[in-house]
Amino acid sequence: MSNIPTIAPERLPELLRAIPKAELHMHIEGSLEPELIFALAQRNGVSMPYASVEALRQAYAFTNLQSFLDIYYAGASVLLKEQDFYDMAWAYLERAKADNVVHTEMFFDPQTHTARGVPVKTVIEGLHRACVDAQAKLGVSASLILCFLRHLSEEEAFATLEEALPFRDRFIGVGLDSSELGHPPEKFARVFARCRELGLHLVAHAGEEGPPAYVWSALDVLKVERIDHGVQAAKDPALMKRLAQERIPLTVCPLSNLKLCVFPDLAQHNIKALLDAGLVATINSDDPAYFGGYMNENWLQTFAATGLTAHHAWQLAANSFEASFIDAAAKKAYRERLDAAFDAFA
Ligand code: HPA
Ligand code: ZN
Numbered sequence: 165m166s167n168i169p170t171i172a173p174e175r176l177p178e179l180l181r182a183i184p185k186a187e188l189h190m191h192i193e194g195s196l197e198p199e200l201i202f203a204l205a206q207r208n209g210v211s212m213p214y215a216s217v218e219a220l221r222q223a224y225a226f227t228n229l230q231s232f233l234d235i236y237y238a239g240a241s242v243l244l245k246e247q248d249f250y251d252m253a254w255a256y257l258e259r260a261k262a263d264n265v266v267h268t269e270m271f272f273d274p275q276t277h278t279a280r281g282v283p284v285k286t287v288i289e290g291l292h293r294a295c296v297d298a299q300a301k302l303g304v305s306a307s308l309i310l311c312f313l314r315h316l317s318e319e320e321a322f323a324t325l326e327e328a329l330p331f332r333d334r335f336i337g338v339g340l341d342s343s344e345l346g347h348p349p350e351k352f353a354r355v356f357a358r359c360r361e362l363g364l365h366l367v368a369h370a371g372e373e374g375p376p377a378y379v380w381s382a383l384d385v386l387k388v389e390r391i392d393h394g395v396q397a398a399k400d401p402a403l404m405k406r407l408a409q410e411r412i413p414l415t416v417c418p419l420s421n422l423k424l425c426v427f428p429d430l431a432q433h434n435i436k437a438l439l440d441a442g443l444v445a446t447i448n449s450d451d452p453a454y455f456g457g458y459m460n461e462n463w464l465q466t467f468a469a470t471g472l473t474a475h476h477a478w479q480l481a482a483n484s485f486e487a488s489f490i491d492a493a494a495k496k497a498y499r500e501r502l503d504a505a506f507d508a509f510a
Contacts, residue, residue, distance in 0.1 A: 169510035171474040180463045180477055183505045184498060186212065186267040186447050186484035187260060187459050189392050189415035193240045193273055194451025195256035204242040204251075209357040213238065214365060224454055228423050229373050230343055240276050249290025250325070259452075266498060267305045267488055271339055274324050275313045284327045292334045298440060307489070309367065311339040313345040313353065321355045328364075336489050337365030339392065340382075344374040349382040365489045369393055369417075374425065376400035377508040383412065390415060390487055393425065399435045408442040413487030417450035417459050418466040432468035439476055446484045477495040478506060482488060
């Protein structure tokens with residue numbers, strides 16, 4: 165959109181809530197609210213090492229990625245049945261709808277569940293049924309991206325892929341998450357090459373806590389189409405230039421970065437620098453139940469802290485559609501909805 169209407173600063177929050185957007189970096193297990201964790205624990209007879217919802221929430225004081233992951237995997241231990249996966253995804257999709265998220269590509273971590281004896285089929289079928297209902301009942305388009313846990317071996321990733329392949333039509337791509345430091349992308353070179361042959365979309369977490377070198381190898385070795393996080397790329401001017409030139413999207417998660425101490429405060433987040441350098445940066449919630457907010461909360465707090473403008477808002481939403489794995493016609497239709505939302509504010 166060439167002429168973004170001038171919008172009074174006091175109307176910016178209203179605009180941010182109203183604009184249609186895509187969410188491309190959200191771990192469905194990270195949308196599990198403490199209340200649902202306790203309800204599922206009771207339903208499934210799973211004991212939790214926390215006495216109450218409040219005690220669990222109080223444990224959400226993270227110092228880095230690993231301190232979060234330890235609690236995140238404990239929370240996911242209450243998920244056993246297909247209906248549990250459905251209920252978790254449905255709760256997220258209703259919140260996404262409320263935030264005007266019109267398209268979402270949700271990560272899931274099968275190995276977190278298969279390690280507890282839950283079949284991949286149970287995980288995928290429950291999540292997929294919620295995606296189908298989201299389109300039919302909420303008008304939200306939703307798809308799934310299977311993530312390999314990078315603290316496990318590449319052999320285990322291959323075994324997970326094999327187990328998931330009977331459900332190949334239920335997920336659009338693969339990603340790489342969990343503990344970044346010490347587990348560079350190249351550890352998964354062969355399994356990503358296989359996924360590429362299978363026609364799956366490829367993404368990877370890189371440059372969250374890890375160095376720019378991990379972003380380079382995610383691109384050059386894994387051949388990913390998007391980088392999840394990627395904020396450490398700002399330390400490497402040659403990498404910044406490449407990301408901008410090749411229009412490789414970064415799925416940035418500001419509240420996650422704040423809660424995991426990647427930036428000391430939101431005002432020092434580099435999202436504005438990334439956008440102003442011409443990168444296809446987007447804003448996403450990562451693990452909204454753990455990091456203090458869903459999509460709009462990430463947008464609102466980031467805009468308030470960093471001084472992003474209505475122009476940036478348009479760019480971020482346009483980037484989210486450009487970066488998504490939907491076809492060109494769907495991208496065009498969403499862009500038109502985005503422009504119409506801005507026109508309504510003029
Ligand atoms: N980083 C790595 N792994 C994750 C994250 C994250 O932010 N959230 C859930 N798994
Ligand atoms: Zn993530």
